[in-house]
Amino acid sequence: MNYMNELEHILSKRYDQEILLKLFQKYFVNWIADGYIGKELNIFEISTIGEKTDKEVLLKLFIEFYGNEKNFKKIFETLPEEVKKIFKVVVWGEKFPIKKEDLKKYLDTYTDNFEKEVFIPKDEYLFFDLEEFDKDMNTAFSIKYDIARYIRNFIDNKPKDYYLHSDESSSDLAFKLYRDNNENEFINNMNFYLDFYNSGENPISSSGKILKDFKRNMQKHCGITEYYNDVKGLEFLKTETLCLIFTLLEKKYRTNTYFNNKNIKNVIDDFMTTETFDKEDAYNYTNLFLNFLKGTRNIWESPERISEVVKSLVKLLKEMPKDDVVSIDNIVKAFIYRDKDVELIAFKDVKDYIYINEANGERAKILEYKQYEDYIIEPFVKSYIFLLGIFGVFEIFYEKPFFKKGLYLKNNYLSKYDGLKYIKLTNLGRYIFGYTDKYELPKIYEKAEVQIDDKRQFVTVVGEAPAKMMFFEKIGTKVKENMFKLTYDSFIKGIKNYDELIERIERFKENIDNKELSQNWEEFFENLEKKFNSVKIEDDYVILKLENNKELIQTVIKDSRFKKLSLKAEEYHLLVKKENLKEVIKIFSEYGYYIVE
Numbered sequence: 001m002n003y004m005n006e007l008e009h010i011l012s013k014r015y016d017q018e019i020l021l022k023l024f025q026k027y028f029v030n031w032i033a034d035g036y037i038g039k040e041l042n043i044f045e046i047s048t049i050g051e052k053t054d055k056e057v058l059l060k061l062f063i064e065f066y067g068n069e070k071n072f073k074k075i076f077e078t079l080p081e082e083v084k085k086i087f088k089v090v091v092w093g094e095k096f097p098i099k100k101e102d103l104k105k106y107l108d109t110y111t112d113n114f115e116k117e118v119f120i121p122k123d124e125y126l127f128f129d130l131e132e133f134d135k136d137m138n139t140a141f142s143i144k145y146d147i148a149r150y151i152r153n154f155i156d157n158k159p160k161d162y163y164l165h166s167d168e169s170s171s172d173l174a175f176k177l178y179r180d181n182n183e184n185e186f187i188n189n190m191n192f193y194l195d196f197y198n199s200g201e202n203p204i205s206s207s208g209k210i211l212k213d214f215k216r217n218m219q220k221h222c223g224i225t226e227y228y229n230d231v232k233g234l235e236f237l238k239t240e241t242l243c244l245i246f247t248l249l250e251k252k253y254r255t256n257t258y259f260n261n262k263n264i265k266n267v268i269d270d271f272m273t274t275e276t277f278d279k280e281d282a283y284n285y286t287n288l289f290l291n292f293l294k295g296t297r298n299i300w301e302s303p304e305r306i307s308e309v310v311k312s313l314v315k316l317l318k319e320m321p322k323d324d325v326v327s328i329d330n331i332v333k334a335f336i337y338r339d340k341d342v343e344l345i346a347f348k349d350v351k352d353y354i355y356i357n358e359a360n361g362e363r364a365k366i367l368e369y370k371q372y373e374d375y376i377i378e379p380f381v382k383s384y385i386f387l388l389g390i391f392g393v394f395e396i397f398y399e400k401p402f403f404k405k406g407l408y409l410k411n412n413y414l415s416k417y418d419g420l421k422y423i424k425l426t427n428l429g430r431y432i433f434g435y436t437d438k439y440e441l442p443k444i445y446e447k448a449e450v451q452i453d454d455k456r457q458f459v460t461v462v463g464e465a466p467a468k469m470m471f472f473e474k475i476g477t478k479v480k481e482n483m484f485k486l487t488y489d490s491f492i493k494g495i496k497n498y499d500e501l502i503e504r505i506e507r508f509k510e511n512i513d514n515k516e517l518s519q520n521w522e523e524f525f526e527n528l529e530k531k532f533n534s535v536k537i538e539d540d541y542v543i544l545k546l547e548n549n550k551e552l553i554q555t556v557i558k559d560s561r562f563k564k565l566s567l568k569a570e571e572y573h574l575l576v577k578k579e580n581l582k583e584v585i586k587i588f589s590e591y592g593y594y595i596v597e
Helices: 003-014 017-033 043-047 055-066 069-076 081-090 100-106 145-154 170-176 183-197 212-222 237-248 261-271 284-289 306-317 328-338 347-353 369-390 427-432 466-475 498-511 519-531 550-558 560-565 578-590
Strands: 096-098 107-111 117-121 139-142 178-181 355-357 363-365 394-398 420-425 448-452 458-463 477-480 483-485 541-545 566-569 573-577
Touching: 003 055, 003 145, 017 055, 055 069, 055 145, 069 145, 081 096, 081 139, 096 100, 100 107, 145 328, 145 369, 183 212, 183 237, 183 261, 183 427, 183 466, 212 237, 212 466, 237 284, 237 369, 261 369, 261 427, 284 369, 306 328, 306 369, 328 369, 328 420, 347 369, 369 394, 369 420, 458 466, 466 483, 466 498, 498 519, 541 578, 550 560, 560 566, 560 573, 560 578, 573 578
Parallel strands: none
Antiparallel strands: 096 139, 107 117, 178 394, 355 363, 394 420, 448 458, 458 483, 477 483, 541 573, 566 573
């Protein structure tokens, strides 16, 4: 369904024939006369519009107002001031209050069949819905949310939450909420997180979740400071999210040469463009971080729009104030109000395929756009900001997750990230978002000393240093509780190329606090560098096997062109560079020998 058809469908559901005709008589006829709408209608067609006119004709005229920004802005300026005032409130999802003493100003009355007084909006206010009266006979105007979405950005008057702003109630957040600044912990340990994830044990279950034992072991081994210690099911949320981040990345980016603290700006910049995301699974992000949304496997035509949506959200986040706290509610509203690339999954596909399993066994469908915002847009925004919090871009303020928006949920939350309430830029965040030009990596403070043997390749860790212990476990063999033996084989385990070798040598030096190397260690690394890749696998040669045929062999020996284009090997083999293969095949064909590639 295209834009205009969808708008027509929404308006048709909201406005009946009678209301449309009243709007025509009150407004449309003047707009036609002024040349704003109905340009394709002739005078006769206009003059015959009445009670018997097809509803579709009136809807088409209405759509020319609501469905065209240029028309809307011109017509809007001609509306009565009070009508403009109401529009400026209700299009942002707010209600325009009507007190009891103002009822006659906005409403007409009539007596129904039961001799009861009924209130209806006056003709000039028929754009709006009338809310129920309270016990004091106060009411309000509103507008259907699906309609407001189409026209709110045509109105120049923007609410405060259209922009990111400092939160005025943030002074006592530390006393009300949990708080986490992950900058130093992530920067200092990102290599070890990756090493553990790549350690060989598959962390993903058949259902796509991180295995509990893996989370427990990683949290303990890497010394991860968790978000919650008192919420069942969320004890390993930070560890789990780290694993999901690695799962989200393409395999080629899950390497120490890329994923390291010296490359932190590129790592985060690439994450904020989704350059590093694995997009082989069309709904990878949704299935990892919004896994309460079921049915993605049934959407075969359109993939998730992760690149577009992240780009739009990051553009908004770059408006964060340098030093102040901003509420997540403000960010979500601003993202929705601007309505620029906010749909991770096309709304049509959501209505057709997506559902949420409720605790009572029911499947909740998402059929209204307000539900789409509550169940998809808001959880997406919170999840992605949580990920940037893991990277140390934001300091986060959060509570126990809680979600109460029309769903019956087992744990009282929809997403594990529902508890996020406020964020603030860290030093790293200010650098990433361009507030500062330089960033100094935080120092690693581990209460331990690393001793290197000056005769043999032994390393001893004295004191508590989980990160260092993990590194030496990876490159050596543990001979005592805190002592490791290194060999050429153990040191190069898992290394694929020379650059990775140099990177590992540098990390070794960092982990011994850049102490001066004794001669045995200097020689150890010199020999590693010399011998590594002394013998290389050549991929750009093709091997041709010759039959033991005297005439064929004499041909190869006598024709000097073969000598220039190939290398002779034992057992009647020729080594030919791929770039020379076609020419060699051509020479063989001259002698009546044919090779099929």
